[in-house]
Amino acid sequence: MTLTADRIETPQQMFGDKVRSFIAEAARAHGVTVSDVLGRGRIPPISAARHDAIRATKAAFPHLSLSQIGxxxxxxxxxxxxxxxxxxxRPPNPTDATALPRVTVPRSQRLHSRKGFSLPKWLPADLVQDYVDAAALYGEFGAASHCRRLKREMEARP
Structure with missing residues:
Protein backbone atom coordinates (compact mmCIF):
# COMPACT_ATOMS: atom_id res chain seq x y z
CA MET A 1 0.00 0.00 0.00
CA THR A 2 1.11 3.51 -0.73
CA LEU A 3 0.20 6.47 1.39
CA THR A 4 -0.46 9.76 -0.33
CA ALA A 5 -1.61 13.00 1.21
CA ASP A 6 -5.25 12.43 0.40
CA ARG A 7 -5.71 8.64 0.23
CA ILE A 8 -4.21 5.17 0.63
CA GLU A 9 -3.64 3.19 -2.57
CA THR A 10 -4.16 -0.56 -2.35
CA PRO A 11 -2.37 -3.08 -4.60
CA GLN A 12 -5.59 -3.36 -6.65
CA GLN A 13 -5.50 0.37 -7.39
CA MET A 14 -1.75 0.49 -8.05
CA PHE A 15 -1.38 -2.61 -10.25
CA GLY A 16 -4.98 -3.36 -11.27
CA ASP A 17 -4.84 -2.35 -14.94
CA LYS A 18 -1.69 -4.34 -15.69
CA VAL A 19 -2.96 -7.39 -13.77
CA ARG A 20 -6.29 -7.21 -15.62
CA SER A 21 -4.37 -7.30 -18.90
CA PHE A 22 -2.48 -10.41 -17.71
CA ILE A 23 -5.78 -12.05 -16.77
CA ALA A 24 -7.35 -11.15 -20.14
CA GLU A 25 -4.35 -12.54 -22.05
CA ALA A 26 -4.35 -15.79 -20.08
CA ALA A 27 -8.12 -16.18 -20.44
CA ARG A 28 -7.92 -15.65 -24.20
CA ALA A 29 -5.02 -18.12 -24.52
CA HIS A 30 -6.91 -20.85 -22.64
CA GLY A 31 -10.34 -20.17 -24.16
CA VAL A 32 -12.07 -19.09 -20.95
CA THR A 33 -13.57 -15.81 -19.77
CA VAL A 34 -12.05 -13.27 -17.40
CA SER A 35 -14.88 -13.91 -14.93
CA ASP A 36 -13.97 -17.63 -15.02
CA VAL A 37 -10.37 -16.81 -14.12
CA LEU A 38 -11.44 -14.59 -11.22
CA GLY A 39 -14.22 -16.97 -10.18
CA ARG A 40 -14.12 -20.13 -8.12
CA GLY A 41 -13.89 -22.64 -10.98
CA ARG A 42 -11.23 -25.33 -10.69
CA ILE A 43 -11.47 -27.17 -13.99
CA PRO A 44 -8.09 -27.48 -15.76
CA PRO A 45 -8.44 -24.75 -18.42
CA ILE A 46 -9.63 -22.21 -15.85
CA SER A 47 -6.98 -23.01 -13.26
CA ALA A 48 -4.27 -23.10 -15.95
CA ALA A 49 -5.31 -19.62 -17.12
CA ARG A 50 -5.38 -18.38 -13.52
CA HIS A 51 -1.92 -19.83 -12.83
CA ASP A 52 -0.52 -18.23 -16.00
CA ALA A 53 -1.91 -14.84 -14.97
CA ILE A 54 -0.48 -15.24 -11.46
CA ARG A 55 2.95 -16.16 -12.87
CA ALA A 56 2.87 -13.17 -15.23
CA THR A 57 1.96 -10.89 -12.33
CA LYS A 58 4.82 -12.19 -10.18
CA ALA A 59 7.25 -11.83 -13.10
CA ALA A 60 6.16 -8.24 -13.73
CA PHE A 61 6.05 -7.27 -10.05
CA PRO A 62 8.61 -9.44 -8.21
CA HIS A 63 8.50 -7.14 -5.18
CA LEU A 64 4.87 -8.06 -4.41
CA SER A 65 4.38 -10.59 -1.65
CA LEU A 66 2.23 -13.68 -2.08
CA SER A 67 -0.47 -12.10 0.08
CA GLN A 68 -0.54 -8.95 -2.05
CA ILE A 69 -0.85 -10.98 -5.25
CA GLY A 70 -3.52 -13.05 -3.53
CA ARG A 90 4.40 -37.82 -7.03
CA PRO A 91 5.71 -41.28 -7.73
CA PRO A 92 4.58 -42.40 -11.19
CA ASN A 93 1.49 -44.51 -11.60
CA PRO A 94 2.45 -48.22 -11.79
CA THR A 95 0.41 -48.55 -14.98
CA ASP A 96 2.39 -45.70 -16.56
CA ALA A 97 4.56 -46.84 -19.49
CA THR A 98 7.57 -44.98 -18.09
CA ALA A 99 7.40 -46.71 -14.70
CA LEU A 100 10.05 -49.30 -14.02
CA PRO A 101 8.93 -52.92 -13.74
CA ARG A 102 8.95 -54.39 -10.23
CA VAL A 103 11.49 -57.02 -9.30
CA THR A 104 11.44 -58.82 -5.96
CA VAL A 105 14.68 -58.95 -4.03
CA PRO A 106 14.80 -61.89 -1.59
CA ARG A 107 15.53 -60.92 2.01
CA SER A 108 18.66 -63.05 1.99
CA GLN A 109 20.15 -60.76 -0.66
CA ARG A 110 19.61 -57.59 1.36
CA LEU A 111 22.70 -56.32 3.11
CA HIS A 112 22.22 -53.09 5.02
CA SER A 113 20.12 -49.96 4.84
CA ARG A 114 20.66 -46.38 3.84
CA LYS A 115 18.06 -43.64 4.32
CA GLY A 116 15.60 -46.33 5.34
CA PHE A 117 16.07 -48.49 2.22
CA SER A 118 17.57 -51.95 2.37
CA LEU A 119 20.52 -52.30 0.02
CA PRO A 120 20.94 -55.66 -1.73
CA LYS A 121 24.26 -57.53 -1.47
CA TRP A 122 24.81 -57.53 -5.24
CA LEU A 123 24.67 -53.71 -5.44
CA PRO A 124 28.07 -52.19 -6.38
CA ALA A 125 29.23 -49.25 -4.27
CA ASP A 126 29.09 -46.83 -7.20
CA LEU A 127 25.36 -47.53 -7.70
CA VAL A 128 24.29 -47.03 -4.08
CA GLN A 129 23.20 -43.41 -4.57
CA ASP A 130 21.31 -44.35 -7.77
CA TYR A 131 19.55 -47.07 -5.83
CA VAL A 132 18.57 -44.72 -3.00
CA ASP A 133 17.28 -42.08 -5.43
CA ALA A 134 15.29 -44.62 -7.45
CA ALA A 135 13.93 -46.22 -4.28
CA ALA A 136 12.59 -42.85 -3.14
CA LEU A 137 10.71 -42.51 -6.43
CA TYR A 138 9.72 -46.05 -7.37
CA GLY A 139 10.16 -48.15 -4.24
CA GLU A 140 12.82 -50.75 -3.50
CA PHE A 141 11.69 -53.20 -6.15
CA GLY A 142 11.74 -50.58 -8.90
CA ALA A 143 15.14 -49.39 -7.68
CA ALA A 144 16.51 -52.93 -7.79
CA SER A 145 15.34 -53.37 -11.37
CA HIS A 146 16.78 -50.00 -12.36
CA CYS A 147 20.18 -50.73 -10.78
CA ARG A 148 20.36 -54.21 -12.28
CA ARG A 149 19.89 -52.64 -15.70
CA LEU A 150 22.61 -50.04 -14.95
CA LYS A 151 24.93 -52.79 -13.72
CA ARG A 152 24.40 -54.81 -16.92
CA GLU A 153 25.12 -51.72 -19.01
CA MET A 154 28.30 -51.03 -17.04
CA GLU A 155 29.50 -54.62 -17.48
CA ALA A 156 28.76 -54.52 -21.23
CA ARG A 157 30.97 -51.45 -21.81
CA PRO A 158 34.51 -52.22 -23.00
Missing part, protein backbone atom coordinates in the same frame (compact mmCIF):
# COMPACT_ATOMS: atom_id res chain seq x y z
CA UNK A 71 -5.54 -9.89 -2.85
CA UNK A 72 -5.29 -8.97 -6.53
CA UNK A 73 -6.80 -12.34 -7.50
CA UNK A 74 -9.13 -12.71 -4.48
CA UNK A 75 -7.15 -15.76 -3.40
CA UNK A 76 -5.22 -16.94 -0.37
CA UNK A 77 -1.42 -16.66 -0.42
CA UNK A 78 -1.16 -20.47 -0.39
CA UNK A 79 -3.02 -20.61 -3.70
CA UNK A 80 -0.55 -18.12 -5.15
CA UNK A 81 2.37 -20.20 -3.87
CA UNK A 82 0.86 -23.31 -5.49
CA UNK A 83 0.42 -21.46 -8.80
CA UNK A 84 4.04 -20.27 -8.76
CA UNK A 85 5.70 -23.49 -7.63
CA UNK A 86 3.41 -26.13 -9.10
CA UNK A 87 2.20 -29.26 -7.45
CA UNK A 88 4.53 -31.52 -5.50
CA UNK A 89 5.98 -34.40 -7.48
Missing amino acids: RLFNRNHTTINYALNGKPS
Whole structure:
Protein backbone atom coordinates (compact mmCIF):
# COMPACT_ATOMS: atom_id res chain seq x y z
CA MET A 1 0.00 0.00 0.00
CA THR A 2 1.11 3.51 -0.73
CA LEU A 3 0.20 6.47 1.39
CA THR A 4 -0.46 9.76 -0.33
CA ALA A 5 -1.61 13.00 1.21
CA ASP A 6 -5.25 12.43 0.40
CA ARG A 7 -5.71 8.64 0.23
CA ILE A 8 -4.21 5.17 0.63
CA GLU A 9 -3.64 3.19 -2.57
CA THR A 10 -4.16 -0.56 -2.35
CA PRO A 11 -2.37 -3.08 -4.60
CA GLN A 12 -5.59 -3.36 -6.65
CA GLN A 13 -5.50 0.37 -7.39
CA MET A 14 -1.75 0.49 -8.05
CA PHE A 15 -1.38 -2.61 -10.25
CA GLY A 16 -4.98 -3.36 -11.27
CA ASP A 17 -4.84 -2.35 -14.94
CA LYS A 18 -1.69 -4.34 -15.69
CA VAL A 19 -2.96 -7.39 -13.77
CA ARG A 20 -6.29 -7.21 -15.62
CA SER A 21 -4.37 -7.30 -18.90
CA PHE A 22 -2.48 -10.41 -17.71
CA ILE A 23 -5.78 -12.05 -16.77
CA ALA A 24 -7.35 -11.15 -20.14
CA GLU A 25 -4.35 -12.54 -22.05
CA ALA A 26 -4.35 -15.79 -20.08
CA ALA A 27 -8.12 -16.18 -20.44
CA ARG A 28 -7.92 -15.65 -24.20
CA ALA A 29 -5.02 -18.12 -24.52
CA HIS A 30 -6.91 -20.85 -22.64
CA GLY A 31 -10.34 -20.17 -24.16
CA VAL A 32 -12.07 -19.09 -20.95
CA THR A 33 -13.57 -15.81 -19.77
CA VAL A 34 -12.05 -13.27 -17.40
CA SER A 35 -14.88 -13.91 -14.93
CA ASP A 36 -13.97 -17.63 -15.02
CA VAL A 37 -10.37 -16.81 -14.12
CA LEU A 38 -11.44 -14.59 -11.22
CA GLY A 39 -14.22 -16.97 -10.18
CA ARG A 40 -14.12 -20.13 -8.12
CA GLY A 41 -13.89 -22.64 -10.98
CA ARG A 42 -11.23 -25.33 -10.69
CA ILE A 43 -11.47 -27.17 -13.99
CA PRO A 44 -8.09 -27.48 -15.76
CA PRO A 45 -8.44 -24.75 -18.42
CA ILE A 46 -9.63 -22.21 -15.85
CA SER A 47 -6.98 -23.01 -13.26
CA ALA A 48 -4.27 -23.10 -15.95
CA ALA A 49 -5.31 -19.62 -17.12
CA ARG A 50 -5.38 -18.38 -13.52
CA HIS A 51 -1.92 -19.83 -12.83
CA ASP A 52 -0.52 -18.23 -16.00
CA ALA A 53 -1.91 -14.84 -14.97
CA ILE A 54 -0.48 -15.24 -11.46
CA ARG A 55 2.95 -16.16 -12.87
CA ALA A 56 2.87 -13.17 -15.23
CA THR A 57 1.96 -10.89 -12.33
CA LYS A 58 4.82 -12.19 -10.18
CA ALA A 59 7.25 -11.83 -13.10
CA ALA A 60 6.16 -8.24 -13.73
CA PHE A 61 6.05 -7.27 -10.05
CA PRO A 62 8.61 -9.44 -8.21
CA HIS A 63 8.50 -7.14 -5.18
CA LEU A 64 4.87 -8.06 -4.41
CA SER A 65 4.38 -10.59 -1.65
CA LEU A 66 2.23 -13.68 -2.08
CA SER A 67 -0.47 -12.10 0.08
CA GLN A 68 -0.54 -8.95 -2.05
CA ILE A 69 -0.85 -10.98 -5.25
CA GLY A 70 -3.52 -13.05 -3.53
CA ARG A 71 -5.54 -9.89 -2.85
CA LEU A 72 -5.29 -8.97 -6.53
CA PHE A 73 -6.80 -12.34 -7.50
CA ASN A 74 -9.13 -12.71 -4.48
CA ARG A 75 -7.15 -15.76 -3.40
CA ASN A 76 -5.22 -16.94 -0.37
CA HIS A 77 -1.42 -16.66 -0.42
CA THR A 78 -1.16 -20.47 -0.39
CA THR A 79 -3.02 -20.61 -3.70
CA ILE A 80 -0.55 -18.12 -5.15
CA ASN A 81 2.37 -20.20 -3.87
CA TYR A 82 0.86 -23.31 -5.49
CA ALA A 83 0.42 -21.46 -8.80
CA LEU A 84 4.04 -20.27 -8.76
CA ASN A 85 5.70 -23.49 -7.63
CA GLY A 86 3.41 -26.13 -9.10
CA LYS A 87 2.20 -29.26 -7.45
CA PRO A 88 4.53 -31.52 -5.50
CA SER A 89 5.98 -34.40 -7.48
CA ARG A 90 4.40 -37.82 -7.03
CA PRO A 91 5.71 -41.28 -7.73
CA PRO A 92 4.58 -42.40 -11.19
CA ASN A 93 1.49 -44.51 -11.60
CA PRO A 94 2.45 -48.22 -11.79
CA THR A 95 0.41 -48.55 -14.98
CA ASP A 96 2.39 -45.70 -16.56
CA ALA A 97 4.56 -46.84 -19.49
CA THR A 98 7.57 -44.98 -18.09
CA ALA A 99 7.40 -46.71 -14.70
CA LEU A 100 10.05 -49.30 -14.02
CA PRO A 101 8.93 -52.92 -13.74
CA ARG A 102 8.95 -54.39 -10.23
CA VAL A 103 11.49 -57.02 -9.30
CA THR A 104 11.44 -58.82 -5.96
CA VAL A 105 14.68 -58.95 -4.03
CA PRO A 106 14.80 -61.89 -1.59
CA ARG A 107 15.53 -60.92 2.01
CA SER A 108 18.66 -63.05 1.99
CA GLN A 109 20.15 -60.76 -0.66
CA ARG A 110 19.61 -57.59 1.36
CA LEU A 111 22.70 -56.32 3.11
CA HIS A 112 22.22 -53.09 5.02
CA SER A 113 20.12 -49.96 4.84
CA ARG A 114 20.66 -46.38 3.84
CA LYS A 115 18.06 -43.64 4.32
CA GLY A 116 15.60 -46.33 5.34
CA PHE A 117 16.07 -48.49 2.22
CA SER A 118 17.57 -51.95 2.37
CA LEU A 119 20.52 -52.30 0.02
CA PRO A 120 20.94 -55.66 -1.73
CA LYS A 121 24.26 -57.53 -1.47
CA TRP A 122 24.81 -57.53 -5.24
CA LEU A 123 24.67 -53.71 -5.44
CA PRO A 124 28.07 -52.19 -6.38
CA ALA A 125 29.23 -49.25 -4.27
CA ASP A 126 29.09 -46.83 -7.20
CA LEU A 127 25.36 -47.53 -7.70
CA VAL A 128 24.29 -47.03 -4.08
CA GLN A 129 23.20 -43.41 -4.57
CA ASP A 130 21.31 -44.35 -7.77
CA TYR A 131 19.55 -47.07 -5.83
CA VAL A 132 18.57 -44.72 -3.00
CA ASP A 133 17.28 -42.08 -5.43
CA ALA A 134 15.29 -44.62 -7.45
CA ALA A 135 13.93 -46.22 -4.28
CA ALA A 136 12.59 -42.85 -3.14
CA LEU A 137 10.71 -42.51 -6.43
CA TYR A 138 9.72 -46.05 -7.37
CA GLY A 139 10.16 -48.15 -4.24
CA GLU A 140 12.82 -50.75 -3.50
CA PHE A 141 11.69 -53.20 -6.15
CA GLY A 142 11.74 -50.58 -8.90
CA ALA A 143 15.14 -49.39 -7.68
CA ALA A 144 16.51 -52.93 -7.79
CA SER A 145 15.34 -53.37 -11.37
CA HIS A 146 16.78 -50.00 -12.36
CA CYS A 147 20.18 -50.73 -10.78
CA ARG A 148 20.36 -54.21 -12.28
CA ARG A 149 19.89 -52.64 -15.70
CA LEU A 150 22.61 -50.04 -14.95
CA LYS A 151 24.93 -52.79 -13.72
CA ARG A 152 24.40 -54.81 -16.92
CA GLU A 153 25.12 -51.72 -19.01
CA MET A 154 28.30 -51.03 -17.04
CA GLU A 155 29.50 -54.62 -17.48
CA ALA A 156 28.76 -54.52 -21.23
CA ARG A 157 30.97 -51.45 -21.81
CA PRO A 158 34.51 -52.22 -23.00
